[in-house]
Amino acid sequence: MKSYTFKVLLFGLALIGLGTASYHRPGLQAPSVMNKTKSVEIISLLPTDRGYDLLLRNITPKNITGYSVAFNNGASTTVDLTVGERVIAPGDQFTMHLPEGVEMLQPSFRYVIFDDDTGDGDPNAILELQDRRAGRREQLRRIVSMLNTASASANIEQLKTDLQSLPEDSAAGRSVYFALGMRNAKEDVLLEVGKLDKSNLRAELTKLAEKNNKRIMRLPTRQSNP
16 A cells, blocks of 8 residues: 555653554654544554654544644655555554654644545645545546456557556646556556456456456545535
8 A cells, every 4th residue: 555645742652552563762752643634543652673653543534544744844644544455444543654764744634524525624635536536436447447358358468558648647627646546546457457357357457347347436526625
């Protein structure tokens, strides 16, 4: 998964029951993480040997499918759970890793997106992930059609050629994030096609078409944020 890539903090040397190792760093103060949402509770921030683990909880009645942390140097980490098969259910805890040196980068948990495609937090940042998902959705529709055609012919080389020809540039009026979503969907399926079992191509291509159709179903139509 990616990266996906996200406020007052409880800081301690250990978090009982989580099985997470913690590390003491003399002279270093734990970073303060700003929370731009009302939907997520920050439980703790623990130092590790690779940075910090930020433990959070979904305090809404909705399933979270995406979230993001940003830093004051312009970088960000975004997690989009629609590429997999899990969500963060109401009451569930989840962890984000913050890298070493984050003490100087003023991290902020900037938004969450729910399974109805509404969000909470920075509206401009939310729109970035929504556009990226819209680009993936449009590209996946083309991909599923190509996979269904290829499953009938079992012509894997023609399929690769067709997939390579898929557009990656944003159409007029679309954002760079929409184009990025199209590119990600194209790259993912090309990797998957390269790993198919060549001894049973028709069945493999049928399964891959079904898999990508399920991905479309996990991408809801854009809703306006409340």
